[in-house]
Amino acid sequence: MVQRQRSKEIRMLKKTLALVMFAVLSVSAFAAQAKTVEIEGMNSLKFSKENITVKPGEEVTIKLTNTTDLPESAMAHNWILLAADADAQAVDEAAAQAKDNDYVPKDMSDQILAHTGLVAGGETDEVTFTAPEEPGDYEYICTFPGHLAAGMKGTLTVKEG
Template identity: 30%
Template sequence: MNRRQTLLALALMPLMANAAGNHGGGHQETTGTAGDPAQVDRTIEVTMSDRMRFDPARIDVKAGQTIRFAVKNTGQQPHEMVIGSLDKLKEHAEKMRRNPGMKHEEPNMLRLDGGETGEVIWHFASPGEVDFACLIPGHLEAGMKGTIDVQPAP
């Protein structure tokens, strides 16, 4: 392999890794990082329902905070909470439509069956707007999404 081919292969590696059908890598967002449970600043309760809604659908946090999202599925069918940019969430939802058996193993996402509870602990590093959604086929399209407004630290 010559130098040009080697450089091209190295440049394409992240794209090839992201194209794999495995759900265990490549979906984490630059919207923050997995939070340390010992560093949680506050807990926000979130419910997911069969009305295809999150409550609350708008959440305000401060940059630098680590948030524990205490999530409950009050419905009968499975739902998920996935944190990321809306563009990436839509792209991910399309992948799930093509591969409905995908499993989630990332710290920015949680899937719960009806009646279950769980948590996502996320550290919001910088100000901006971050989205969250349920990516089970048809749920995002039905309006199951929300926004996290990450405000500058005081």
């Protein structure tokens, strides 16, 4: 009787272990799938993608490419993701004073969730970040002088898939 009870316990234990292994494998498979989004910064002063949808807490890689033939001084781009309560105009104005930092204002890290560097023609830069846990719309902008005013922006929507 005791023997039978013990073998039942072992079977249960094996089942539990199998479930744990399955869960561990599922989680690591999920973690490996960082979502990659390729965006082009265009001569029209627009991003090729103006809407991106991700899941809360998802790992996201943004690859920004600039295919222009124009010189860097005339046509470079960056991609800056703003916090939900950020003031895009204020960030853009501060960015104009941050040319030596790829037009990313250093003292506004509380308003910036993620950003690429500045890309000139023929260049690509990427940034990987964890999407906000809070569902909602988050604005992204290019702060090369004049580009936001021309409409170089988009919306990252965070929602449960």
